[in-house]
Amino acid sequence: MRLYDRSRRRRGRLLAFTAAAALVAGAAQAQEQAADGRTVYAxxxxAQFAPSNAWDMASRVPGVNVQDGEDVRGFAGAAGNVVINGERPSAKAESLQSILSRIPAAQVVRVELVPGQVIGGEYRSRAQVINVVLSDSADGWSGAAEATVRMPFTRQTALSGGVSALYRKGATSLNLAVEHYRENQPDEGFDLLTARPSGALIERRDKVNRYKPQQDTLSASWAWEPSDGRAAHLNGRAWSWANPLRQTSRVSDAGGPIRFDSIDQVPERRGFEGGGDFSRPLAGGTAKLVTLARRERYQTDEAQLNHTPAGVLTGGFAQSVDNLYGETIGRGTWSRDNLWGWSFETGAEVALNTLDADIRIASVDASGHHTPIPFPGSQVLVEEIRGEAFVSGGRKLTPTLTFDWGAAIETSTISVEAADYERTLTFIKPRASLEWRPDAQWRMRLAVGRTAAQLNFDDFVSNVELATERANGGNVTLEPERTWRLTGEIERKVLGDGAVRLALNSDWVEMVQDRVPVEVLGPDGPDPDSDPDVIDVVDAPGNLGDGRRLWLEAAVGLPLDRFGVAGGRFNARWTLQxxxxxxxxxxxxxxxTFEELWGFSADFRQDLRARNLAWGIVYDAEGALPQYRLNEFDVYNPENTWFxxxxxxxxxAQTTITLSANNVLDRALERDRDFYFPNRTTPDPIAHEYRWRTQGVTWALQLKRTFG
Structure with a gap:
């Protein structure tokens, strides 16, 4: 096996291993290399999990979950916790699962769990990064195919599938993939709207929802990775997504006539992303240039209509959305492994981000005629020019203690054409961390740093939620929240290749982004009788001031062979906020608002190797997602559990067939909403709404096959 080393300047040096340092073929135990603290899984x-692709392998690393980066503008902030051959893919729109699923398992030499400072760049602030190391000696074709049939409780089956192929010739490789995803997601239930404090029925809605999500994706990537320190990568991806909804409701009250409501939505997304990077040796280190461009169009036509029992239209509302998103990024870095004893990196990033939003709302009369309703802030053109310069470094202070530091300055100018509004924001973001590894079993880390959240341009735009009958104001004065975070983390290897980890984050947050009242000239929603000269108040994204957050995570990954469960593994993760x-x-x-109070997930898997079978149970539970709005307190999905x-x-060895059942206990989705008048300054609610939806049990039969 060819040795990987950081003489590939920026990509390969962090992979410096001899074959003896890795696990020998057939070993079932993870080994730790004391030199830089990585854990290696050959x-x-x-093999015990019969993986088809790199995703099946990376997602099984004990004690750590694959995490996509945040959906933010820019390149650095969108990094997840997985790299390939020590390098981040030059893509943003694609999930790590999608990228890794295109790499056949036969091409993976090993998977490493590496300290973030060893990877460098935007990964320095992460405690652990998963590094998927690919073979560079297996020329020719390899690939994987997958097909899945899903059947919900309505017995409407849907077929998904995909094919990926990887061709390697010397230092060059080409990866092609096509994927089709389709599913029927029905749910049924009711809404109960009652008066408070009497409890008298105001309205009951018996509802049937039919979602039919579908996505088609075409992806391609090319890599050139010679051994002289140079490397080049190109990637492209095009996608088409839709999730049509048909909702029907039978509405009744305490004594009035029955009516029938319907909601039809046809949301669609189409887009493409292209990116690439080139690196080469420079001044004893490595220079790297990354470019990326993404364009996406989001369109929705939706209507909420009311009918009599005889099917006669009585009126309703309609909304259309046509939003264009654009992002163009250029990023340059220079890194060197040993500059006066420090591992060092510096660079800069510049980005142009745009949103052209056009949302139109109309009332519908009994004849089906649409009358436009003026809605302030529903047509918006946003443009941002954003730049960032950064520097970082790290070194070992002692054989067991590593210090890492970094600083960045970010500035952006945002202009909103419709509001004739422009502003410039500048943030300084320092950070530092200490990591102590007294031996191969223990790892402890303490870190502090300042971050600035990136704004979501959709928060600048006003819209209406027809399904919940409420208006959302846009707020162009919204500012990103700034957070000082102190992190403590401790990890212990147990039972050979098992791990136990505990982490605590303490955040001091300035300018908390939440929901606030915003004054606009009426009308504030779908009400054509509103006086346009009267100032109304709507609920919108905004800043509340200073706040704090505590976040605790405990994770465990354990082999169960020593407890008499041959081939068994148990993983669990618990969070409390x-x-x-x-x-x-x-x-x-x-x-x-809308931050999960707690969450718990666990899975058990047993591989019966003698019979080439495996079975398992996956459990997920989550706490409430509270939302505090102008005139309501909304709690989504409180205390729910899924099996x-x-x-x-x-x-x-090349074929895996899996039969699964999701939501086997037929647990329902729930939602509670308390309403206040005129707003939540009133201490007691005037009405309460309880929503209940059952999704039933969904069966799935999946076939995976690898080639080459």
Missing amino acids: SAWF DSRVRDPYTHKDRDF RVFVEARPN
């Missing part, structure tokens, strides 16, 4: 270790900010209505402290069970057969 490809043979993953507590946040506090001053509410603008009640003037009391409360949680941040998935599966059985897996492996007729041969």
